[in-house]
Amino acid sequence: MSEQFNLDRETNIANNIDSLNKKWEIKLQRGSSLCFARPNPDREDAKIPKELEGRWTKPSLLREKIKNYVTKSWDIADAANVKNERKREVAKEYKSSGTKSKEGSVQAKSGA
DSSP states (O other), rough: OOOOOOOHHHHHHHTTOTSSSEEEEEETTTSOOEEEEEEESOOOOOOGGGGGSOOOOOOHHHHHHHHHHHHHHHHHHHHHHHHHHHHHHHHHHHHHHHHHHHHHHHHHHHHH
């Protein structure tokens, strides 16, 4: 059974979960002291972001990179949400003002 994650930004950043609902974990390479980042649940064809690609010598360095990537991911998602919310507001304003102006023009024509 897969885990269910909420969409709370701060909680997800603390748990290394990006805005696409991928939890990033540090895995150790067998036979060496190198580590790498993988999403959970892991798949063979998983796309690793450029910031997290490769092997790392210290988990603490990779942990910092994961935190930066997850924060950046949430910043981009929040900016897109703000942009889309503004688009919805403008569309709603346009729809309501467009309806009123059409009614007003109909009344002006019939009164003339």
